[in-house]
Amino acid sequence: MKDVFLKDSTKEILAGYSFLLPNLIGFLIFTSIPVVASLILSFMRVDLISTPKVFHFIWFENFKRLFTDVYFWKYSWNTLVLMLAIPFSIAGSLLLALGLNEKLRGVVFFRTLYFLPTICSGVAIYVLWRLVYNSDFGVFNTLIAKFGSLLGLTLRGPNWLTDEAWAKPALIIMSVWQAVGGYNMILYLAALQGVPRDLYEAAEIDGASSWQKFWSITWPQISPTTFFIATMSIIGGFQSGFDQAFIMTGGGPNGSTTTIMYYIFNNFYTWHEMGYAAAISWMLFLIIFSVTLLKWKVFGKLIHY
Amino acid sequence: MAAVPEYEKLVRSYLRKRFFRRLSIYILLTIGAFTMLSPFVWMITTSLKHLGDVFSYQKPWWFDWAPTAFVWENYVKAFKVVPFARFYFNSIFVVLLTTFGQVTTSAFAAYAFARLRFPGRDKIFFAYLATMMVPGAVTMIPVFILLQYFGWIDTYKAVILPAMFTAYGTFMLRQFFLTLPRDLEDAAKIDGCGYFRIFWTIVLPLSKPALATLTTFTFMGTWMNFMWPLVALNSHEKFTLPVGLAYFQSLHSTNWPLLMAGSVMMILPILLLFIFNQRYFVEGIKLTGIKG
Numbered sequence: 001m002k003d004v005f006l007k008d009s010t011k012e013i014l015a016g017y018s019f020l021l022p023n024l025i026g027f028l029i030f031t032s033i034p035v036v037a038s039l040i041l042s043f044m045r046v047d048l049i050s051t052p053k054v055f056h057f058i059w060f061e062n063f064k065r066l067f068t069d070v071y072f073w074k075y076s077w078n079t080l081v082l083m084l085a086i087p088f089s090i091a092g093s094l095l096l097a098l099g100l101n102e103k104l105r106g107v108v109f110f111r112t113l114y115f116l117p118t119i120c121s122g123v124a125i126y127v128l129w130r131l132v133y134n135s136d137f138g139v140f141n142t143l144i145a146k147f148g149s150l151l152g153l154t155l156r157g158p159n160w161l162t163d164e165a166w167a168k169p170a171l172i173i174m175s176v177w178q179a180v181g182g183y184n185m186i187l188y189l190a191a192l193q194g195v196p197r198d199l200y201e202a203a204e205i206d207g208a209s210s211w212q213k214f215w216s217i218t219w220p221q222i223s224p225t226t227f228f229i230a231t232m233s234i235i236g237g238f239q240s241g242f243d244q245a246f247i248m249t250g251g252g253p254n255g256s257t258t259t260i261m262y263y264i265f266n267n268f269y270t271w272h273e274m275g276y277a278a279a280i281s282w283m284l285f286l287i288i289f290s291v292t293l294l295k296w297k298v299f300g301k302l303i304h305y
Numbered sequence: 306m307a308a309v310p311e312y313e314k315l316v317r318s319y320l321r322k323r324f325f326r327r328l329s330i331y332i333l334l335t336i337g338a339f340t341m342l343s344p345f346v347w348m349i350t351t352s353l354k355h356l357g358d359v360f361s362y363q364k365p366w367w368f369d370w371a372p373t374a375f376v377w378e379n380y381v382k383a384f385k386v387v388p389f390a391r392f393y394f395n396s397i398f399v400v401l402l403t404t405f406g407q408v409t410t411s412a413f414a415a416y417a418f419a420r421l422r423f424p425g426r427d428k429i430f431f432a433y434l435a436t437m438m439v440p441g442a443v444t445m446i447p448v449f450i451l452l453q454y455f456g457w458i459d460t461y462k463a464v465i466l467p468a469m470f471t472a473y474g475t476f477m478l479r480q481f482f483l484t485l486p487r488d489l490e491d492a493a494k495i496d497g498c499g500y501f502r503i504f505w506t507i508v509l510p511l512s513k514p515a516l517a518t519l520t521t522f523t524f525m526g527t528w529m530n531f532m533w534p535l536v537a538l539n540s541h542e543k544f545t546l547p548v549g550l551a552y553f554q555s556l557h558s559t560n561w562p563l564l565m566a567g568s569v570m571m572i573l574p575i576l577l578l579f580i581f582n583q584r585y586f587v588e589g590i591k592l593t594g595i596k597g
Contacts, residue, residue, distance in 0.1 A: 009422070015500035016423030023414035024429065026470025030448055031436050037447035048453065099334050104327060112583060113338045116345065119579045122529035123547040124568035127554055128348045131561055137359060139347060181341060186590045239440050243531045247551060264442045269536055274446050281442040292438055
């Protein structure tokens with residue numbers, strides 16, 4: 001077959017480049033050159049406000065500053081704490097997928113409902129959850145107050161979004177609600193459908209209980225999916241937290257919901273510290289890269305799908 | 306009466322067990338569905354209340370869920386308090402152009418990567434893959450400086466162009482094109498068909514599910530995108546819906562009925578898209594295993 005096309009190879013090369021070109025130009029301008037530029041910026045002090053604009057090499061100063069910047073470490077810690085939502089939402093996704101995997105009527109209906117919070121993520125949902133967490137008439141505090149009045153007590157829920165102790169749990173609860181019925185649940189459902197039936201039949205003959213069947217068949221069989229979901233969620237988790245904090249808490253109270261991403265935004269957009277913001281973003285890349293390396297080590301390939 | 310045969314007892318006990326198992330699963334699934342849905346119900350009912358009714362504390366329990374009066378004017382008011390219609394138009398404009406640009410350029414590039422042989426192909430593809438790991442925050446700053454240099458900040462171009470060429474879309478479509486059978490394309494080639502005609506008349510029609518998936522994901526992602534439009538746009542009349550809604554909130558942070566009316570209107574198109582394209586979502590998630 002190859003010989004037939006050999007004389008066409010010039011045509012093919014030309015076609016190849018012209019098919020690629022529109023995307024490649026955009027990719028060069030908006031992705032690959034900026035990646036290099038950003039690395040250079042991270043060694044610079046950049047001031048776009050003053051005239052003339054300042055682009056001045058300060059080499060490792062940004063990174064030195066990063067390591068002694070107490071706010072950077074505080075916000076990294078915040079990001080990690082907010083990622084506590086991940087194990088809860090993964091466990092919830094698995095539970096829902098197990099329920100939906102039973103051959104019942106109306107499964108598609110439930111799947112659609114569970115997917116809604118993921119589909120509708122974004123600013124509208126965060127505005128909604130500001131209302132849900134309202135300390136006077138939000139859903140949680142109304143329920144707490146009504147539960148109290150049933151018992152003849154005056155119970156008052158916390159000031160979810162303005163109390164430093166409650167702001168992080170509030171965002172975690174919301175993230176779990178948002179993620180539990182979404183992509184991870186669909187991936188788990190697909191994985192559960194891929195577990196060979198005869199394994200269960202063999203176990204049933206041996207008289208295994210549902211609990212035993214889950215831990216010795218289902219859980220090991222779907223463990224690649226669990227690992228994939230976990231690494232993807234961690235990679236996503238390090239980069240998240242801006243939209244909801246910007247809308248719901250403004251990063252407060254007292255910086256307790258500011259994440260790394262929010263700090264990059266503030267340095268870049270609010271304080272115009274472009275060089276420092278670039279340095280933090282490369283720090284973020286290093287964190288994500290190490291998680292990805294771990295993923296490669298386990299899977300031994302570039303992308304798992 | 307004759308004694309019930311032994312096997313009938315067994316069948317009955319099996320059926321009873323199955324009935325209770327299913328019942329308990331249904332109950333749990335319903336509780337789950339209620340938890341997922343109730344904030345949305347709250348959103349819709351609040352959007353139909355008088356402002357005063359939101360704050361009234363001494364009210365019967367059902368009052369939270371069923372407004373006593375349906376104040377449809379809230380939706381009309383939302384358009385008057387801020388230029389909501391303008392935000393809507395901007396969002397639709399930005400989303401349509403971004404999605405169209407991304408799907409077309411990705412499809413062309415993906416075909417080149419999947420089927421055509423040319424020098425440097427694999428190296429370029431590796432560069433595409435490598436950038437997929439880089440967080441958006443890294444490229445955001447240089448792209449901003451570049452757009453400022455062009456004088457494009459606070460134009461639609463600043464929001465649309467950077468989002469039009471993604472490695473993700475190209476990667477996803479390439480993976481799909483690789484799964485297509487080659488025979489048809491080879492036969493067309495022998496018949497003297499050019500590469501563009503093969504791509505247009507054979508590959509694209511076969512790839513409808515993948516194209517629909519990418520279209521849906523891009524549409525959703527662009528519709529919800531908040532940080533970049535917030536950075537790239539300054540004037541109110543250019544705001545997309547998420548930035549517009551955030552601006553709305555900064556002006557009227559406690560006018561809950563209007564805020565909820567705005568939120569409902571922002572979510573509605575996505576909801577319709579999801580309900581009609583549901584299977585592409587599910588297939589797309591399974592296909593790539595990557596969040597859109």
